[in-house]
Amino acid sequence: MQISDIHVGNRFDYQYIINSFKKAQKFDPDFVVYTGDYVSYEDETQFDQLDAVLKHPVTGSLGTFSVLGNHDYGKSWSEQKVADRIAKQLEDAGVKVLSNEQTEAEGLNFIGLDDYWGLNFDPEVVMKQHDKSKANIVLCHNPDVCDLDIWNNYTGWILSGHTHGGQCKPPFLNPPLLPVKNKKYTQGTIDLEDGRTLYINRAVGHLWQVRFNVRPEITIFELQKA
Ligand SMILES: [Fe+2]
Numbered sequence: 001m002q003i004s005d006i007h008v009g010n011r012f013d014y015q016y017i018i019n020s021f022k023k024a025q026k027f028d029p030d031f032v033v034y035t036g037d038y039v040s041y042e043d044e045t046q047f048d049q050l051d052a053v054l055k056h057p058v059t060g061s062l063g064t065f066s067v068l069g070n071h072d073y074g075k076s077w078s079e080q081k082v083a084d085r086i087a088k089q090l091e092d093a094g095v096k097v098l099s100n101e102q103t104e105a106e107g108l109n110f111i112g113l114d115d116y117w118g119l120n121f122d123p124e125v126v127m128k129q130h131d132k133s134k135a136n137i138v139l140c141h142n143p144d145v146c147d148l149d150i151w152n153n154y155t156g157w158i159l160s161g162h163t164h165g166g167q168c169k170p171p172f173l174n175p176p177l178l179p180v181k182n183k184k185y186t187q188g189t190i191d192l193e194d195g196r197t198l199y200i201n202r203a204v205g206h207l208w209q210v211r212f213n214v215r216p217e218i219t220i221f222e223l224q225k226a
Contacts, residue, residue: 001029002219003058004141004161007071007205008050009040017053020204024058024218031060031108034095035161035201036069036115036141038086047085054093063105066095069141069162070117077117098139100126108223109134116142127152135226143185143200146192155195163187165202165214175214187214 001024008014039046057064074082087097096103098112100122111130114120123140127150130136136156140146143160165187166175174183184190190198202217 001027001032001058001060002035002159002199002201002221003032003204004035004201005037005069005164005203005205006034006053007037007040007203007207008053009042009046011040012206012209014049014053014205017205018056020216020218021053021056021058025056027220029058029060029220030062030223031105031110032058032064032095033110033137033139033159034064034066034090035139035159036067037071037161037203037205038069038090039071040205040207041071041074041079041082047089050086050089054089054095057093057095059094063108063110064095065103065105065110065112065139066090066097067112067139067141068097068099068115068118070115073115073118077115078119080119083118083120102126102130102136104134107135109136111136111138113138113140113145116140116145123148123150127154130154142180143198144180144182146185146196146198147182151196153195156197158192158196158198159201160198161201161203163200163202164206165200167206167208167210167214168212169214171213 102111138158169175
């Protein structure tokens, strides 16, 4: 199960996230991954709000992993102490945070990249170290990272978020507000045609509570033996 961009803060009622988490946990997922943007950071009140939400974390019976997003780095994506605090809150809730590192759980290898716009984006070493013979999954908040020269012939899935699917999409056209350089990176499954498959989650939270033709989502993937 993938959960992305919950954006807890003052811009919408985060009871909606708690309700969504309770529904999601009922699916009894084996693995849960979170792909960043836990808050819409304004000030320290977001820490208490996030704690209230993380009293009801969705967790996997075999493992629960996460990466940070740009909003988790506070104002101008440049406050390390905000990121540290959010990472600690996640860890305390049983959600392991991966920052340019990998960890294996029950035969699946989770590679988590720190956020591209944040302070600690440093993916080269872990991508050099990854073992192609393993069943790997990369967690990476910002899908633009797919276009950087860091992948060391990685093949497999990359799960990301960040775009919220644009939140508002005119039929047949691209969403007008898309915070990525590569405008193909809107939402859903994208075959990168080099052995990598990108999945962009439309997010369960929002920045502002406006969505049109882009429904919020929590995603369930079914794993198959190769
Ligand atoms: Fe976001």
